[in-house]
Amino acid sequence: MDGIINVLKPPGMTSFDVVGFLRRVLKTTKIGHTGTLDPAAVGVLPVCIGKATKIIEFMTDKDKVYRAEMTLGISTDTQDGLGNIISQRPVGVSADEIIRVFNDFTGKQQQIPPMYSAIKINGKKLYELARKGITVERKPRDIEIHFLRILNVFHDNRVLFDVGCSKGTYIRTLCSDIGDKLGTGAHMSFLVRLDAGGFNIKDSITVEEIEDYAIKGVLERYVTPIDKAFSDYGSYVVDDPHEKKLLNGCSIEITGKGFIDGELIRIYNRNNVFIALGTVTIKSGKVLLKSKKCF
Structure with missing residues (x-):
């Protein structure tokens, strides 16, 4: 089997867990994902199988689209809802202020990766250092936010929005940075990846479906040919x-x-x-x- 499976990653599973699951189901070691999703996040995780593993480096360069929820007033050490609260501030901003600040975050910019990430510095993953209470200096990375669309402004101090971005963008860091600029602080309370390099959530399949289709011998119907990943x-x-x-x-x-x-x-x-x-x-x-x- 050579191609890409558009997996709907469930919450609680790491991207590596998904790859391990597929290795067991498909009985192959030639397999890899095209871009990490945080364990709590859900959504599109394209997984390459067989000869398709050769294109992982190209797939990771492609743009992503997410739907995220940002909760104002609470900052955490992980920048998401799983971390420890490090500050709480009153939320005294209007919808117009939120929209204005959101607009400031579109376009090319630099972003400092979070400590709780898998980036390696001197051979050590940042999250391993963070868990020991160690903070190190991180170099800003060039990213691009192609669009930010607010879907629901201000419901219970929460903002629901869609974002299209370049590779290497941390949405939880984006939420934290927006919260800091608003003066309220913020963290990402929900994230779903809607699209990764043209693989859309409406065409994704769950890990349960993958296992069922593999048992029935029909999984290949849901495998995207390698060249279709580059139809653009x-x-x-x-x-x-x-x-x-x-x-x-x-x-x-x-x-x-x-x-x-x-x-x-x-x-x-x-x-x-x-x-x-x-x-x-x-x-x-x-x-x-x-x-x-x-x-």
């Missing part, structure tokens, strides 16, 4: 001699318009079989194509 990329069909050159690591000259230097495209052979992701290079007026990952 361009494509190119090569003949037999060029296919051989590409698979041997050589560059080939291709024809056509609209290619962009450095872009990734899907490469198919003359039988319409997906064989590789390739990189386009434009040099001296020539359009060259070289395989980056072969399948």
Whole structure:
């Protein structure tokens, strides 16, 4: 089985737990997820199986969409509802103020990762240090918030919103930062991932369904082919001699318009079989194509 399963991760399970579960169900070790979800969070967790594990590095770079709830007035050490309360402040802000501050957080910016995260510094995961009461300096990361849409302003000091963002964005840190700017403090009290790189929650399946479908022998119906994960990329069909050159690591000259230097495209052979992701290079007026990952 080669492809991607759009898993609906349940609360209480880590992303690693999901991978371990699928290893047992599918009886394979060649498997990996495409982006960690916190244990308390739910939602889309694309899991790559077989040859699809080669595309994990590309999948993690893709944008994400979340629905989150932020509770004002309470800050926690983990920036979510599972942590210890470190401060409580009165919530004396209006809906208009909340909307204004939310608007300030769209666009390209830098974000300091939370201590309770799996990022490693000097070989140690930050959350391991945090549990020992140790705080270390973290370098800000470049992120981009593509949109913030408030769905429900101010119900019991809570704000429900959708956010589209780049890789590496911590939504609980976003909630905490917004709360600090409002002067009330805040933490993330709920999170569901609605979309990850084009894999949408409406098409996801639960771990219970995966196990049931595997027993019935119909799970492959719910496995997305590798190339479908890159349906937003361009494509190119090569003949037999060029296919051989590409698979041997050589560059080939291709024809056509609209290619962009450095872009990734899907490469198919003359039988319409997906064989590789390739990189386009434009040099001296020539359009060259070289395989980056072969399948």
